[in-house]
Amino acid sequence: LDSAEKAIRNGASLIIISDRGLCEFKAPIPSLLAVSAVHHGLLNSGLRGQAGLIIESGEPREVMHFCLLCGFGANAINPYMAFETLDELHRRGDLSEDMEATQIADNYIAAIKKGILKTMSKMGISTLRSYCGAQLFEAIGLEKSLVDEYFTGTSSRIGGIGLEEIAGEAIVRYRSAFEGASAD
Numbered sequence: 001l002d003s004a005e006k007a008i009r010n011g012a013s014l015i016i017i018s019d020r021g022l023c024e025f026k027a028p029i030p031s032l033l034a035v036s037a038v039h040h041g042l043l044n045s046g047l048r049g050q051a052g053l054i055i056e057s058g059e060p061r062e063v064m065h066f067c068l069l070c071g072f073g074a075n076a077i078n079p080y081m082a083f084e085t086l087d088e089l090h091r092r093g094d095l096s097e098d099m100e101a102t103q104i105a106d107n108y109i110a111a112i113k114k115g116i117l118k119t120m121s122k123m124g125i126s127t128l129r130s131y132c133g134a135q136l137f138e139a140i141g142l143e144k145s146l147v148d149e150y151f152t153g154t155s156s157r158i159g160g161i162g163l164e165e166i167a168g169e170a171i172v173r174y175r176s177a178f179e180g181a182s183a184d
Contacts (some may be wrong), residue, residue: 009047016056017054019059035053053074145162146163
């Protein structure tokens with residue numbers, strides 16, 4: 001948050017929150033937690049309207065992931081792992097050889113956009129601008145103090161895990177990924 005605030009004060013109009021290229025000793029913060037924390041921090045400091053938030057993450061794959069990220073403050077999302085996976089599937093011949101890799105990526109983007117639009121329309125929202133940061137979701141299974149601090153204003157009637165458990169799960173997944181990579 002501090003670096004985002006400093007960048008905006010120095011004239012930045014876009015803030016990129018990325019989990020790409022982290023080393024073996026730095027597990028990424030879950031992208032939804034990161035975007036919501038930065039979004040709310042910038043709101044509290046009066047800077048949110050001065051910059052867009054771009055998420056560059058390997059996490060988002062499904063429509064709901066994109067909906068949540070937008071709903072909690074992301075203005076744009078680069079799901080680099082999804083694109084790399086599609087590219088690898090195309091390279092191996094698991095996808096239609098009649099299509100170029102760019103067409104496959106374009107089809108994925110179109111499908112995600114349609115899914116987001118469908119979700120928004122079910123909520124009675126017609127523009128992404130109205131949806132971005134609106135927090136129209138309820139938190140389920142998160143500790144109240146976590147919701148209050150990082151998802152401020154979000155409804156939560158069912159408690160659950162806190163920051164410590166989220167961090168533990170992130171570390172386990174990240175270590176697993178590095179162990180798998182070193183075994184290859």
